Every structure is written in C-alpha cells, then in structure tokens.
Amino acid sequence: MEDRVEISLLMDFYGPLLTEKQSEIMQWYYNDDLSLAEIAELNQTSRQAIHDLIKRCYKQLLxxxxxxxxLQKSINRKKEIMNFLEHLKNKYSIDDEDIIKYKEKLENL
Amino acid sequence: MEDRVEISLLMDFYGPLLTEKQSEIMQWYYNDDLSLAEIAELNQTSRQAIHDLIKRCYKQLLxxxxxxxxLQKSINRKKEIMNFLEHLKNKYSIDDEDIIKYKEKLENL
Structure with a gap:
C-alpha cells in the first residue's frame, strides 16, 4: 500500500490517537506483515473492510x-543536534566517545 | 474555569487538533481574557453554549x-537539558555565555 517506513514512523508518533482496534490492525499489516486476507479472517470481516480501515487510518495519521x-520536527531536530555537536566538538575539543554519548542523549530528549 | 497556564500550554501543543472555531474561542477565553458573555455575543449564541464548548475542548486537550x-515530555526535557549542560560545563569548562546560548538552542530543538 503506502510507504512502510513512513507509516511506521507516523504510527510511533500518532498511534496512540487511533483506537485500540485500528492500532492493532495497522501493527499487523505494517509491522507484522500479515496480509489483508489474514487480518480479515482474524477479525471475521471482509478483505475490503480491512483495506478501507487501513486507508482511513493512513489518512488520519497524515x-x-x-x-x-x-515527524518533520523530529527529522529537523536530528540534523540540528548533529550541527550542535559538531560545533561543540570544534570549540571545546570534546572526546569522540562523549560526542557519541551526547548524540544518543540529545536524540532521546 | 480551569488552570489558565496549564490550558495555555496544552493549547500550544494540541491547539492545531481543535477546529478553527474551537481554537478561536479557547484563545479568546484563555489568552485574551474575554468573558463567556462577550464570546457568546460575538458568536450569537448563549453563554451556556460557550461554557459547554470550552469545557469540551479542555477535556479533549487532556x-x-x-x-x-x-506537555509532560517537554517538562522532562527541560530538566534533562539543565542536567546535561551542568555536566558539560563541569567537564569541559564551557563559558557561561555559551551555556546560556546552548540552553536556548536545545530547548527550541
């Protein structure tokens, strides 16, 4: 269907805003690689109904x-963290080991 | 009604998820300090209708x-940035002026 990486990232950010059922089906389809037919069977519904639900959820995430x-802010943040650490390293001769530690720390803020 | 500072912060984060109308009324009430009666008059509706709308929006934001x-993550982030800068300052003797600059930079990431 749509780009799996993008949807997986969108789910990381906005998944909690979907209903439990929607979220479960999106996980099955995009993370666990179940087919529409398999998900339809698990939910005792039609393949078309699952297809429509996934499409609706994707639009909702967008x-x-x-x-x-x-998502866009988090991509920008990563770039700015790299620039910041580069500057820090040049100006204050920070150890490479610390730079790696700080990168992880700042990205998880 | 509810705590104005909390609601103003929640609006910063989730305001775009409200409708334009809801968002406008929340701004009028919480930022511009208009009364329920004034907002009701502007919208040609009752004071009670505005009261209910604001209450509903507040629940939605929560x-x-x-x-x-x-909001909680952003509060935690600020604390962690302070700790990180404290560590940086102690370990690499960073100028106070730079610490202030970095604080602002990291808080806006």
Whole structure:
C-alpha cells in the first residue's frame, strides 16, 4: 500500500490517537506483515473492510502530521543536534566517545 | 474555569487538533481574557453554549495529553537539558555565555 517506513514512523508518533482496534490492525499489516486476507479472517470481516480501515487510518495519521508536524520536527531536530555537536566538538575539543554519548542523549530528549 | 497556564500550554501543543472555531474561542477565553458573555455575543449564541464548548475542548486537550504526553515530555526535557549542560560545563569548562546560548538552542530543538 503506502510507504512502510513512513507509516511506521507516523504510527510511533500518532498511534496512540487511533483506537485500540485500528492500532492493532495497522501493527499487523505494517509491522507484522500479515496480509489483508489474514487480518480479515482474524477479525471475521471482509478483505475490503480491512483495506478501507487501513486507508482511513493512513489518512488520519497524515492529517495529524499536517497539524502537529511531530515527524518533520523530529527529522529537523536530528540534523540540528548533529550541527550542535559538531560545533561543540570544534570549540571545546570534546572526546569522540562523549560526542557519541551526547548524540544518543540529545536524540532521546 | 480551569488552570489558565496549564490550558495555555496544552493549547500550544494540541491547539492545531481543535477546529478553527474551537481554537478561536479557547484563545479568546484563555489568552485574551474575554468573558463567556462577550464570546457568546460575538458568536450569537448563549453563554451556556460557550461554557459547554470550552469545557469540551479542555477535556479533549487532556485526552490528547493522556495519549501523547507532549506537555509532560517537554517538562522532562527541560530538566534533562539543565542536567546535561551542568555536566558539560563541569567537564569541559564551557563559558557561561555559551551555556546560556546552548540552553536556548536545545530547548527550541
């Protein structure tokens, strides 16, 4: 269907805003690689119904991103952290080992 | 009604998920300090209708926070940035001036 990496990232940010059922089906389809037919059987519904639900959820995730931009901000943040650490390293001769530690720390803030 | 500072912060994070109308009324009430009666008049509706809308929006904002925790994460992030800068300053004798610059930079990441 759509780009799996993008959807997986969007799910990381906005998954909690979907219902439990929607979230479960998105996980099955995009992370666990179950087919539409398999998910339909597990839910005792049609392949088309699952297809529609996934499409609706994807649109919902895109809509959240268009309003909150959490994914885009996180991409920008990573770039800025790299620039910041580069500057820090040049100006204060910080150990490489520490730079790696700080990178991880700042990315998880 | 509820704590204005908390609501103002929640609006910073989740305001874009409200409708334009809801967002406008929340701004009027919590930022611009308009009364329920004034907002009701502007919207040609009752004071009670505005009161209910604001209450509903507040619950909606709390629901978003309970799912995404953006406000709580941002509070934690600020504390961790302070700790990180404290460590950096002690270990690499960073200028105070730079510490202030870095604090602002990291808080805006």
């Amino acid at each position: 809509s959240y991103e268009s309003k909150l931009n959490l | 629901s978003y926070e309970s799912k995404l925790n953006l």
